[in-house]
Amino acid sequence: MSPTRDRPLALTMGDPAGIGLDITLDTWINRQTWQTPPFILIGDPAALAQRARFLGHDVAIRVTDCGGALSVFQDALPVLPLTCATAVTPGEPDSANAGAITGAIETAVRLTMDGEASAIVTNPIAKSVLYDAGFKFPGHTEFLADIAERLTGDSLQPIMMLAGPKLMAVPVTIHIPLKDVPAQLTADLIYRTCAITVRDLKDRFGLTSPRVAVAGLNPHAGENGALGLEDDAVIRPVVERLKAEGINITGPLPADTMFHDRARATYDVAICMYHDQALIPAKALGFDDSVNVTLGLPFIRTSPDHGTAFSLAGKGVARADSLLAALRMAQQLADNAARTA
Template sequence: MTSLQLPLAVSLGDPAGIGPEIIAEAWARRDADGIPPFFVVGGAGVLHEAAGSRGLDITIERIEAPAQAIEVWTRALPVLGADDAPYTPGAPEESGARLALFSLVEATSRAALGEASGIVTAPISKAELAQVGFTQPGQTEFLADAFGKAREDAVMMLAGPSLRAVPLTVHCSLAEVPDLLSKELIVHRARIVHRALQRDFGIVKPRLAVSGLNPHAGENGKFGDEEQFVIGPAVSQLESEGLDITGPHPGDAIFTPRARKSYDAALAMYHDQALIPLKALDFDEGVNVTLGLPVVRTSPDHGTAFDIAGKGKADPGAMIAALRMAGDMAARRATDG
């Protein structure tokens, strides 16, 4: 188990989703799976009922300060504060959305104050949160805004046992992608990925591979010219800076088993180009990592799964992976200063 001076802060996610039950399951498996200490912000009642829905008999203890979580950890699941909501699995409602937003904001605040070693966010419903004042496209953008970072500086990486993939454009329509892509964006985000792989993952000389946008990576302009005039020049500039980087590679070839052995992270041009292979390969262990922030942030790479919430069917693997990865990253940052 990763040794941390400070616990991780975990946001509850939507109480009607699978977040509470997989958090409870993760705590129950803390010793077997080597999970570092964490506390959950709010939702003690929700967590108790969610644990019961899985047949888990666990103790939940409210704490008044994050520092208490380390001492409580061995005997009970620590929950910060008394904020709560009804447990309505599969049926999201306003009070639950308000609790989810409060939990996210407070977990972020505790990490910003140096009271937590990192943030792990359970799945939210963006549509539900929008009804109670959440204006960002997603949690990645929320965290960038919260820490005063430009959104292009907060880079989403999806990581699993088989693949690390970075979508260079994220929450936008496919029609917008060509206009959003630029040499400057690719260079900027590739640098962030390179530094994060060194700092947070301990890879001394990261190897990056960059996908093309068009079929066959454009085939010399026959199917589009972004590879010739945007992506290729970005790769060339990064090579001149000393990065170990290749591309643009055809999108249908960059994720093959042989190709994956040649790089530490793949940079994709849009959301689904990165997420489809990651979820196909590592759905139950996929982790969403936000690179470029002053604090560690991870999340399981799946949604609220309202359809199976409270039925004991949700696999906790991605939450466990997110907690372990956050702990490893935070410990490495603490060691490196």
């Protein structure tokens, strides 16, 4: 047995008023048909039981710890309990429950870094709800990095990657306004993003020599300076440096011609300069089955690539495709990492 298969995945509940509980129930109910990797949900068992009743599901829920999760998974949905501060109503988020939402994430990190869980899968959160309770991070990715830095004492650069069956894409800058991108887009940031991405593609995705395509910032990758200087002055020297270090890399390339079928066949990952440059093609090519993967951390973390969808919560219409893909990818990455350790 793989050393990761004797531990469950740690799945956080996300915002309990969103669809995270709905899709968690679906992935467990269909566990045999879908071959769902075993997980333990970190969250409020009462909220989960209430959501099951809302949806008309007869689900056995078992409060346990990571050590007991595998033995009960086929018969009951294992839950490591955290209690929400106030009752959960589907579609009606409440910042009073922010502590339970972030607490589930912190617990998942600790369990994984302690070796009790093999990887982390996070259900969606709504940052606006957390901001009302004092949450200070731009998103999930930065919060995870902060927890890891506090636990390890290391300085980390978390990297967001959208991974789907047709495209893997990484934005160099993430949750910042578009007007701030050129100032934030330094040679050092681009270099570290590319280097960490290549390392994790080797160690976790099993790619011996990842092929990297780097997008330009400006239209037509700057058109030799006519449409902007950043492509030639900042991006190109980084690409040449990485190429000299033996990385299979090309760019900067015009972003408008990087994502058609023939172009995608020439690389394994696209490094993009800002959030939407990466996420628009990634979601257009695989909205239901793409996975948000965080690279650059001392543990594996995946997540569905959609949000909380409060308007769908408790109605039985939310699709579990992306969560199922996130669970499967987390298990596969954990297996790959164990083999290369």
